[in-house]
Amino acid sequence: MKPRQLPDRGTGEPARRPVRPPLGEREGQIYVAASRLFIQKGFAGTSMSDIAEAVKITKAGLYHFVDSKEELLFTISQFGMDRLDEQVIAPAAAIADPLERLEAILKAHVQNAGRASREDGNPLTIVVDEPGGLTPEHRKVIEGRKRAYLDLLRGTLGELEVQGRLTEGVDVTAAAFAAIGAIMWIGRWWRPDGRLSLEETAEQVAAVLLNGVLRR
Amino acid sequence: MKPRQLPDRGTGEPARRPVRPPLGEREGQIYVAASRLFIQKGFAGTSMSDIAEAVKITKAGLYHFVDSKEELLFTISQFGMDRLDEQVIAPAAAIADPLERLEAILKAHVQNAGRASREDGNPLTIVVDEPGGLTPEHRKVIEGRKRAYLDLLRGTLGELEVQGRLTEGVDVTAAAFAAIGAIMWIGRWWRPDGRLSLEETAEQVAAVLLNGVLRR
DNA sequence: TGACGCATACCGTCCGGTAGGTAAGTTTCC
């Protein structure tokens, strides 16, 4: 993915007509840039000036669009969970068979985890790494949504256990956390220019996890 | 915890005799406290005043023992890798059979990951979460040591693959990262007062990962 | 003529780090 250049408003050129961005585009740039920076340098390690610079605006200009640094973090966190909801949770929740559902959850989540790796900005990384930057109220909201996802995964494993389709002795909670850990880790090592494609990675990690829990 | 008053060196009192702490104790307190704070609030989110307050000293007093904030981070990172070396890498490297070695790596690493969870200070969490706080030179050192561990794990899986003891089609690199991810995640959810003991957790996670890759 | 989309200039606070001091303990040397 080549880095898209922001429109040049520099001097010297014959007064290039600055294309007024359509409504909301500037906000989008801000949230994308903030997301990327939060992932790269952490929430506390990123200053509002950093974000402003990244979108070629002054800090005061940035504050025209956002209320506070914490609001930025919360909005990004919500966005990350929204994407998890629509890409992973909602499609999976519609599947009746728990084995099919488990496969769907794992593969979709791996795809989501990899789709935006560390260089780009996958907001889900922020959700798991930066709860401390949120106010207690906002943190509760995010933790609740994370809990809902964990419950889906744990519940699906629980159904499989009841049906006797899990390997003897596997603890459902430990297995669920192992899966989430393996998946969240992908964003830290997978690179789009690496040997494995995202689809292959999704297959591989999902296969290891499925083999790890399913009776054969 | 009641706030212990610093010995009053003001006028009037008959010169209270301060007990000299044994050599190195203060440094130990500082590194433990810094470790805990870096994990709880992140490196950038922790100020030197926070650390000083945690060990009941002034900031200038703290700087009597440490050179800089970055040196603190590097020392803690090295300490974390030292523990990984002695508890996981060295014992495992002495095992000839790759399957036994793999089991030893996974179980020892899980124990290490859980032994000090988020509230307490497992320096390994800092190693993986805060490379950005290090100078390029120090970062290279730490990344090199991390790479050595990955190579051990990947190499062990590779031996098993050559021996035909892995499930058909498992990619060694993806499997190694899946294992590390699942293990590192433990520090984020396992609690000493939870339902699963650390030993049970180690067994569970190691079992899922071993089942996930081994041919049966 | 507003409303929008910014910029200039600034605020108080906190940051990492330092200058310089002091009380007590330790070593050196007569």
Next chain:
DNA sequence: GGAAACTTACCTACCGGACGGTATGCGTCA
């Protein structure tokens, strides 16, 4: 043995700069 010289373990007070955030103004467009 005892004084002098030095070291250790801190302290108070402060520095320049960066931080999150704001008051105010001004050009541009519908």
